[in-house]
């Protein structure tokens with residue numbers, strides 16, 4: 244294990260690295276870039292890689308992990324790799340709406356864990372009501388270990404975080420740097436998170452970038468955070484791991 248990294252314990256006794264490498268990319272970026280970027284991420288120290296069937300790059304991520312195992316950088320057991328089941332279908336670019344029984348999906352995921360296909364199982368984009376539905380499900384075998392949701396300084400998910408903590412569910416944050424601002428999803432006139440004056444002032448004070456302050460904020464409140472961050476920035480980020488973060492409360 245990479246001792247430089249901070250790990251968070253999951254409710255099934257396993258550990259997740261506090262910082263994960265996000266692998267979503269816009270369709271115009273070639274898939275080969277994902278292999279390249281994932282290799283760099285592993286070399287830089289990332290041990291948590293966030294994927295999803297929907298990102299359509301799992302093969303490329305697998306190639307990168309394999310190559311980094313082959314060259315001795317990591318062992319398979321060092322890598323915490325997340326995938327996600329897609330409960331949405333698209334046809335000709337349009338979403339096909341359907342009713343999905345989330346409890347039935349959860350039971351199928353429990354079976355995957357029992358079959359050894361997944362080590363830990365969690366959910367994504369669940370609100371409190373949906374989490375309670377799983378937690379109160381008759382015959383529940385495994386609680387979700389995590390809930391991956393949008394979470395950043397402009398949408399800090401305080402209530403959901405408190406609820407997750409009360410149930411020993413780890414909150415995993417995406418969008419922590421303000422997202423890739425894809426025109427499809429983000430109103431381009433909305434404020435740019437990394438230009439925020441408070442983040443800027445803290446960055447200046449601590450001689451770090453606003454991105455590192457935004458990530459550090461999440462780790463300090465017990466949130467696992469995803470980012471697509473460069474090698475240099477990552478090294479700096481590790482340096483601030485031991486920072487006294489009183490400003491970031």
Ligand SMILES: NC(=O)c1ccc[n+]([C@@H]2O[C@H](COP(=O)([O-])OP(=O)(O)OC[C@H]3O[C@@H](n4cnc5c(N)ncnc54)[C@H](OP(=O)(O)O)[C@@H]3O)[C@@H](O)[C@H]2O)c1
Pocket residue numbers: 264265266267268293294367368391392416417418419420421422423424437452454455469470471472473476
């Ligand atoms: N479960 C879900 O529904 C869901 C949804 C969205 C994302 N995710 C996951 O979360 C991951 C993170 O995605 P995200 O869209 O939320 O991205 P994000 O990490 O909030 O932001 C990524 C953007 O931040 C900028 N950035 C990265 N490092 C920086 C640095 N050191 N300084 C300044 N800017 C920096 C990059 O901009 P430039 O490109 O301009 O460099 C990049 O486009 C995804 O890859 C995916 O794995 C999950």
